[in-house]
Amino acid sequence: MNRVFRLFDFSLQMQGFPMKKAKKQYAQIRNLSSEKFADYLLPQREAIVAHHVQHNPLYQQLVSQKNSADWLSLPIMTKKHFQQPLAQRLSEGYTVKNVYVNKTSGSSGDPFIFAKDKFSHALTWANIITQFGQFGIDFNTSYQARFYGIPLDTMGYAKERLKDFLSGRFRFPIFDLSDKVLEEVLATFRRKKFDNINGYTSSIVLFAKFLQQKNIVLKDVCPTLKCCVVTSEMLFPEDKILLENQFGIPIINEYGASELDLIAFQNPKGEWQVNAETLFVEILDAQDNPVPNGQEGRIVITSLYNKAHPFIRYDIGDLGILDEKSTLQKPILHKLIGRTNDIAVLPSGKKSPGLTFYYVTKSIIEDDGNVQEFVIKQTKIDTFEIEYVSRIALTLPQIKAIEQAIETYLESGLTFHFSRKETLVRSKSGKLKQFVSLI
Incomplete structure (x- = not known):
């Protein structure tokens, strides 16, 4: 060299x-x-x-x-x-x-x-x-x-x-x-x-x-x-x-x-x-x-x-x-x-770092190594989309466990949509933004 x-x-x-x-x-x-x-x-x-x-x-x-x-x-x-x-x-x-x-x-x-x-x-x-x-x-x-x-x-x-x-x-x-x-x-x-x-x-x-x-x-x-x-x-x-x-x-x-x-x-x-x-x-x-x-x-x-x-x-x-x-x-x-712009504003008025969702969700869906990557998007004040890449789709019990954990750490009444993807969209530089608020 x-x-x-x-x-x-x-x-x-x-x-x-x-x-x-x-x-x-x-x-x-x-x-x-x-x-x-x-x-x-x-x-x-x-x-x-x-x-x-x-x-x-x-x-x-x-x-x-x-x-x-x-x-x-x-x-x-x-x-x-x-x-x-x-x-x-x-x-x-x-x-x-x-x-x-x-x-x-x-x-x-x-x-x-x-x-x-x-x-x-x-x-x-x-x-x-x-x-x-x-x-x-x-x-x-x-x-x-x-x-x-x-x-x-x-x-x-x-x-x-x-x-x-x-x-x-x-x-x-x-x-x-x-x-x-x-x-x-x-x-x-x-x-x-x-x-x-x-x-x-x-x-x-x-x-x-x-x-x-x-x-x-x-x-x-x-x-x-x-x-x-x-x-x-x-x-x-x-x-x-x-x-x-x-x-x-x-x-x-x-x-x-x-x-x-x-x-x-x-x-x-x-x-x-x-x-x-x-x-x-x-x-x-x-x-x-x-x-x-x-x-x-x-x-x-x-x-x-x-x-x-x-x-x-x-x-x-x-x-x-x-x-x-x-x-x-x-x-x-x-x-x-x-x-600072990765803040989730919830229906109750509570403000929470978006990574809170990521921490909670990550602790559950990666236990068995099935899920390779995921991102969370807030599309409405009470609605979140979770996009993930995995070898097999998440089961209904897994989804319910995630929803329950988020309710425990944050608040109830939130809606989640899960979407399995082949790949996740990255920025032009190749970075993966783990939480995005679209509201």
């Missing part, structure tokens, strides 16, 4: 990312003592605000009536603030030609194009390299089995395949994960010396269920494997156990956002450690006030180094809880609850 090492290093260099500078600064931040960390964080937070107040017209307009020196008075930003051409959102001195430009997948329903200055994106890479390195993965030499979507247009497809080649990755497109395709995936693992797996949670879980049916442990088939990183979708505790059993390697939970950075990455102690080096993460209530550690709230994030595009107190659209033992230097994400 020495060839991959040269290509990966060369590709970052050719894109203008100052990796040596970024790695040096990132290491300095990580090596700060707990006493000195606040002396680093607070001035850096003030500096990025001051930069955008002075150089970014969009942010100038947002804070025009605010005291920019008072952190809690700064406005909460959302994607709705960015509904204008990218060139109009960039800070002075930056153009679409001298920044890193990308776009979100739109899994939240609000895709948009964003930018990061080259140093900020280099810091992102420094963070990724460091986090994966905790588990023996070296981006210079690793060979990754990648379960991701891929653009199907000719240019987009070719671009992603080139990026995979330069980065030492073998991509398994996830739009068709039938047993026939998964047989081919398994055969590839037999042939190739992968050392890590990375991709969307639902697709990797589906592969693990396929292995379970065949009573195969992937590590036995591909002994070079070291770890598996799941991302972009919820990882449920029982699915993590399944993955550990069927892969025979550590399962690492990643939480990130393409417009920001890695937000949290599970460390070797099993803690979901929040990125405090390049981001400042807050948990806020409905009135935009910080909540105590241990309480649920909206996840709001500030990118501390992106000078090209402001992401200051940016509401990413997720709900979460920081662990009570969190510190300024080492915040721990206790729980990621789901997206």
Whole structure:
């Protein structure tokens, strides 16, 4: 894999990312003592605000009536603030030609194009390299089995395949994960010396269920494997156990956002450690006030180094809880609850995270391994559709048990329609949205 090492290093260099500078600064931040960390964080937070107040017209307009020196008075930003051409959102001195430009997948329903200055994106890479390195993965030499979507247009497809080649990755497109395709995936693992797996949670879980049916442990088939990183979708505790059993390697939970950075990455102690080096993460209530550690709230994030595009107190659209033992230097994400727009409003007026339905239903219909995947859609205030993929259809007693469990956990009087499917519809990026409210 020495060839991959040269290509990966060369590709970052050719894109203008100052990796040596970024790695040096990132290491300095990580090596700060707990006493000195606040002396680093607070001035850096003030500096990025001051930069955008002075150089970014969009942010100038947002804070025009605010005291920019008072952190809690700064406005909460959302994607709705960015509904204008990218060139109009960039800070002075930056153009679409001298920044890193990308776009979100739109899994939240609000895709948009964003930018990061080259140093900020280099810091992102420094963070990724460091986090994966905790588990023996070296981006210079690793060979990754990648379960991701891929653009199907000719240019987009070719671009992603080139990026995979330069980065030492073998991509398994996830739009068709039938047993026939998964047989081919398994055969590839037999042939190739992968050392890590990375991709969307639902697709990797589906592969693990396929292995379970065949009573195969992937590590036995591909002994070079070291770890598996799941991302972009919820990882449920029982699915993590399944993955550990069927892969025979550590399962690492990643939480990130393409417009920001890695937000949290599970460390070797099993803690979901929040990125405090390049981001400042807050948990806020409905009135935009910080909540105590241990309480649920909206996840709001500030990118501390992106000078090209402001992401200051940016509401990413997720709900979460920081662990009570969190510190300024080492915040721990206790729980990621789901997206703020994944809320079910019930006839009684009660509001419940949509994943509540998913948790309850999952605990029942997957007991025997028959159901491979399912999603829940709220079509009316009292009506839900449950679409599922299985080898045999759910029985009437199983359906009644699900309805009874949901009534116990939520409320009575709800109507459910069950629909067995050959496959479930995924987003263009290949993600599977587990709960959708259509009201």
